[in-house]
Amino acid sequence: MAFGVTKRELYEWKQEARQGEIAFLTHFWYDERFPTCTTVTKVACSDVQRLISWGRQHGLHPDWIHIREDYPHFDLLGKTQREVLKRESREDKLDELLQRIEQREGGGASGHNAE
Numbered sequence: 001m002a003f004g005v006t007k008r009e010l011y012e013w014k015q016e017a018r019q020g021e022i023a024f025l026t027h028f029w030y031d032e033r034f035p036t037c038t039t040v041t042k043v044a045c046s047d048v049q050r051l052i053s054w055g056r057q058h059g060l061h062p063d064w065i066h067i068r069e070d071y072p073h074f075d076l077l078g079k080t081q082r083e084v085l086k087r088e089s090r091e092d093k094l095d096e097l098l099q100r101i102e103q104r105e106g107g108g109a110s111g112h113n114a115e
Contacts, residue, residue, distance in 0.1 A: 004028035004039075004097055017044035017071050022054050026085070026093040037077045039097050041085060044073035058084045 005027035016023035022045050029040040045051040052062045055074055065072050076084055085091045 004100075013042070013044065014071065017073070018046050020045060020047040020050060022050070024085075024088070024090050024093075026081075026090075026097065028097055034077060038101060039077075039081070039094060041076040041081050041094065042071075042073045043076060043084075044071045046070055046072065048072050058087065060084075 005025065009025060009027075013023045013025040022043060024041055024043055026039060026041040028038060031037070043051075043054070045054070048065065048067075051065060051072055051074070055062065055065070058080075060074055060080075064074055066075065081094065082091070085094055
């Protein structure tokens with residue numbers, strides 16, 4: 001289940017991915033299979049070969065790509081999510097979401113999104 005993303009962010013992510021760019025979308029997320037992960041980053045690109053190449057630079061296996069219509073993508077979680085976003089200088093949205101969790105819970109967010 002996804003939440004914490006605006007229509008504009010989703011639209012821009014789709015546009016970038018369709019145009020063959022590497023597109024990032026970070027949002028709140030809940031899946032009972034990953035109870036310690038509170039966010040996910042979807043990294044998409046309609047050019048699957050470009051996405052594979054980008055993923056290899058970050059140690060991501062091509063088999064991990066979710067093939068979804070116009071938006072083939074990797075789902076980044078936990079430590080991998082943080083490391084990749086840091087390397088790509090795209091931590092802002094993740095930090096914003098984790099800060100919202102911290103404020104809501106009144107504690108530190110350091111334990112969130114651990115793998």
